[in-house]
Amino acid sequence: MKFIRTSGGSAKKPRPRAQFNLQGRLMLVGGAMALCAVALVVRAVDLQLVDNAFYQQKADARFLREVPIPTSRGxxxxxxxxPLAVSSPVESLYANPQELAxxxxxIAxxxxATDLPLDYLTRYVSQRKDKEFMYVPRHRRINPAVAQKILALKIPGVFSQxxxxxxxxxxxxxxxxxxxxxxxxxxxxxxxxxxxxxxxGTPGLQKVIRDRHGRIVEHVDLLRPAEPGKDLVLSIDRRIxxxxxxELKRTLLETGAASGSVVILDVATGEVLAMANLPSYNNNRVSGENRDAYRNRAVTDLLEPGSTMKPLTVAAGLEAGVITPTTRFDTSPGWIPNGRYRTSDFRNYGVLDTTGVITKSSNVxxxxxxxxxxxxxxxxFLRRFGFGSSTGSGFPGEAPxxxxxxxRWSGTTKQTLSYGYGLSVTPLQIARAYAALGNGGRLVTPTFVKGGHSGETQQALDPAIAAQVVEMMQTVTEPGGTATRAAILGYHVAGKTGTARKSSGGGYARRYIAYFAGLVPVERPRFSVTVVVNDPDTSGGGSTYGGGWISAPLFARVMEGALRLMDVPPDDIDTWIAAQSAEEAKRARALAAAAPAASAAQRGAAP
Incomplete structure (x- = not known):
């Protein structure tokens, strides 16, 4: 044994080394592991049995989602x-901005893949990085083939629905x-x-489980089935x-007019068979530009009706008994005082009976x-025909x-009202009032739904008087009337022209609205039609901007087709037969004239 000498000269004995206890250490390690195992078991019991519902709720909150089931619109x-409107299936790309960010x-x-600027898309994602859902810009409701092409790239965090x-x-x-x-x-x-x-319709709702990438991995439960929207059958006839x-587009191109409307009603039911307006827009590609073209001018635009009011003024006089169809009026010298102003005719018509007042459209x-x-x-009387109130069609934005x-009338108001100034109406209101004249005086509420007529009518005028007025209106489209261009071969047409000056700055400008409102066929009216052409070019002078020149032929072209499409029998057979005979005679003369020339040509060609 060695002794270590210290500085003091004394030696120190070393301490004996502790003996290594392997068994004790194993027991200590084993006990620690046993405690850990017990702790894990206790924690597992706590998670699986004691607080199972709590932790299941937390897990579901992370991965269980309620997602809507899209449904188609009727x-x-x-x-x-x-079909006029259908719903087609499309795809919408969406992403998880948290994953993309x-x-x-x-993102690149x-x-x-989407042709979006990288800086724009990066900024777009960054602004939404605290959310879990966003639509990919400009890629909602896209062609399914385009969506699948992008999804095939398997970009993390990008999906479709x-x-x-x-x-x-x-x-x-x-x-x-x-x-x-x-x-x-x-x-x-x-x-x-x-x-x-x-x-x-009503979208459905289902529970699904998504993985951490947002993909649906399991459909858990159907909470509510999707209910598609109901179909709607309109009164509109696509052909008419x-x-x-x-024809409205053709007229506007020919006349240089700013806008126009055509309204066609079924006289008996009030069903809107056609309602066309220009300028128009393509509702398949709606943008925020030119919103003025979105409005339905036939129900929203207010216009002074001009001479289309004259048949109603005559009807009011007949109902009151102050005139008869043969009452005579001296309209010389072609004007009459109206306060500080004059009410003038197109020319001096002299003495006219009541029918002649309508035939010649005499303001006097x-x-x-x-x-x-x-x-x-x-x-x-005028309010009974619906003026000053909505027609009740239910169309959004309809003006009363x-x-x-x-x-509130001044000394000149009643006189100007008689020929359509001093009040404002919509083209639909004019068509409805004329339909009442053709329907035996019964006023019907217009409807855009086939079979939507309730059956209720308002008797606005005695049927006999209504028939008298329609008979007078027939003379407007016959020789001597103001709308001969509205005549339709084989059918009697009743109507009224109108050429109203446009108000401007408290007065009236040299700009016009050309009207024609009519009923056809006269014997049993089927259609009530109002044609409005706004602000036609007046450079032609004369009456080339008037209702008889512009709107009447438009009416004739449309109604000629509509009568044929709806199989409405003619009520003027004699004229139709005479016209057919004249046409056949003309063809026969043409063939006879061509025969000698053909014979001569054949002789010249013979050997």
Missing amino acids: MITDRNGE NNPAA RLAE REFRRFYPQGEAVSHVLGFTNIDDQGQEGVELAFDEWLR QFLAYR GVSKIVKLLPDNSFDA GTFPTPE
Whole structure:
């Protein structure tokens, strides 16, 4: 044994080394592991049995989702079942911005796949990085093939979902009636808005489990099945609608007019068979530009009706008993005082009977008729025909018009009202009033739904008087009338022209609105039609901007087709037979004249 010497010279003995206890250490380690195992078991019991519901709820909150099941909007058809608005399945790309924000490479790939600027998409994702859902910009409701092409790139955090998009096969020809839906398939204008609740249906709801990438891995439960929207059958006839739109467009191009409208009603039911307006728009591609073109001018625009009011003024006089169809009026010298102004005719028509007042559209004649009527009586009569109030069609944004009460009339108001100035109406209101004349004096509420007529009518005028007025209106389209260009071969046509000056700055400018309102066929009126052409070019002078020159032929072209399409039998067979005979005789003369020339040519060609 060695001794260590210290500085003090004394030696220190070393301590004995402790003996290594292997068994004790093993027991200590084993006990620690046993305690850990017990702790794990206790924790497992706590998680699986004691607090199972709590932790299951937490897990579900992370991965269990309630997602909507998209449903299609109801189809809109015309009266013959032809589709006017349908919903087509499309795809909408969406992404998890939290996942994208941490993956610049994925953003770059998505930008390239979608043709979006990288800086724009990066900024767009960054602004939403605290959310779990966003639609990929400009890629909602896209072609499913395009969506699948992008999804095939398997960009992290990018997915798609099924939605539906509205499609309008007839485009701008029917856009003002149908309107359109927004990005969420909610009606915004027209019939789409008026019947939105009926059309839109109820989306379904289901529980699904998503993985951490947002992908659906399991469908857990169907909470509510999707209910598709109900279909809607309109009163519109697609063929007549397109015909009216085409002829209106042709007229505006030929006359240089700013706008126009055509309204066609079924006289007996009030069903709107066609309602065309220009300018129009394509409701398949709606943008925020040119919103002025979205409005349905036939129900929203207020216009002074001009001479289309004259048959109603005459009807008021006949009802009051102050005139008869043969009462004569001296309209010389072609004008009559109206306060500080004059009421003038196109020329001096001399002495006219009541029928002649309508035939020649005499302002002086109706002014003399209305003088015989009390103010309140004339006011009440016009209001019975719906002026000054909405037609009740239910179309969104319909204007009721303006019609001052007698208390607000000046000394000239009643006289100007008699020929259509001093009140404002819509083209639909004119068509409705004329339909009442053709329907035995019964006023019917217009409807855009096939079979939507309630059956209730308001007797606005005695049937005998209504028949007298329609008979007078027939002379307007016959030789000597102001609308011979509205005549239709084989049919008697009753109507009235109108050429109203446009108000401007408290007065009236040298700008006009050309009207023609009519009924056909006269014996049993089927259609009530109003044609309005706004602000035609007046450079031609004369009457080339008037209703008889511009609107009457438009009426004739549309009605000639509509009568044929609806199989309405002619009520003027004699004229039709005479015209056919004349045409056949003309062809025979042409063939006879061509025969000698053909024979001579054959002889010259013989060897």
